Amino acid sequence: MAVYQHNTRILVALDCIIFGFDGESLKLLLIKRNFEPEYGKWSLMGGFLNDGEDLEEAAGRILYNLTGLRNNYLEQLQTFGTVYRDPVERTISVVYYSLVNIADQDVAAIQAHNASWISLDSKPALIFDHDQMVTVALQRLRYKAALHPIGFELLPSKFTVPQLQKLYEAIYGTQLDRRNFSRKIMATDLLLSTGEKDTNSVTKKGQLYTLNSDRYRKYLDGYYTFLPELAELSGT
């Protein structure tokens, strides 16, 4: 087999940023490392690209190992490649982010990896450039969720409108008007009524909806400003 001459081959890692939502706050699945390097510190879940493995496939494998979940929302975020980002050896890292329904997790797999769900508010410092990765991922999540209905990926298959609103409020760290939010979401025709009510609620039980997946796919292609009030320019 022919090869390219005179060019350095380097390590290719993958890191996964795994978002979840517990009904109150946005969470990350992080690992307290019980292995080297950086034993004892917190990091993202990661691994190396194998021979004969596509990038997307490798990201899926890493996600599956940790959560037991397949077919989640998984999107390439960005590749990080400054020279000394990994002090052990030069390594570039292709970072993916994933949105999972926290209820579907494989608790045993998570414990086996010494991982836990941490609120973004109380996130510890992470190794290498993983903090920067999380920052970029959160930006991307905010960006995409304002224009595409990907928030549903973080909710159970049946959910109420107020739950969805709490999710958006957690993602953006703001308060939204309940009535306008409801009208906006309903206008998309993305929700299918199940007729059931949320039995977990303490007070009035909200109506449970499921996602209209045909319409969902269409909304992923185009874009729709779900939350115009979030478009505000940061500097003004």
Added chain:
Amino acid sequence: MAVYQHNTRILVALDCIIFGFDGESLKLLLIKRNFEPEYGKWSLMGGFLNDGEDLEEAAGRILYNLTGLRNNYLEQLQTFGTVYRDPVERTISVVYYSLVNIADQDVAAIQAHNASWISLDSKPALIFDHDQMVTVALQRLRYKAALHPIGFELLPSKFTVPQLQKLYEAIYGTQLDRRNFSRKIMATDLLLSTGEKDTNSVTKKGQLYTLNSDRYRKYLDGYYTFLPELAELSGT
């Protein structure tokens, strides 16, 4: 120096998608290869990541070699990493896209690389997965240009509103209403009047504006729907 054991090191390439605008149509700077592999075929400008070189730095180097330009708009698009994308040897490619003012190019450097500006409409087939890269880049450009004022990067420092409109029409392949477009752009306060007029125009000479760079930077952070009519869902 410690190293990670048992993991394959692979080649990391970079490819650059270089967009330009000639006043009529959106163009790509493509290379007719006079070197192996795939001698004689068309491809993107690319290269390999060097030791001691950041990814962003490498992309900038490749762009500079071809165009003689630095400090252009340069953004990482995505990393392509299916196993057999390069038949010579497994290689992942970190792809960047760049927006350049076509008037600033270094003609000698471009000729030396056997490159030319090709309209997107008449783009030849490219090697490997470069066609797919271009498709993704165009999607990204359309996405970003609808929400951030990055179109200006493709224009000369002084430009008229009709020129800007022609650019948007080329990016999206549609016709826009002149009067509504003007109102929308003016409302952003992004344009600074120079008092001069466009002497190249054949008929009525339009007013030349420059970009208000302070406001420009703010618009890059947040988002603003420059062209709401482009939000239409592809499937409906």
Added chain:
DNA sequence: CAAAAACGTGTGTTTTTGACACAATTCTAG
């Protein structure tokens, strides 16, 4: 059974969009 908490729907005002009219500038043809 009264109060508190959360849910669901409605209404009016303001802002933005989208469609279109008209006047002004500049070159060219006769």
Added chain:
DNA sequence: CTAGAATTGTGTCAAAAACACACGTTTTTG
């Protein structure tokens, strides 16, 4: 040197969307 064609600049108005609030309903708790 003037009429007409092409293009640029500004304005108007109706419809749609966004925004700010009001009110009634459901359910648990004390």
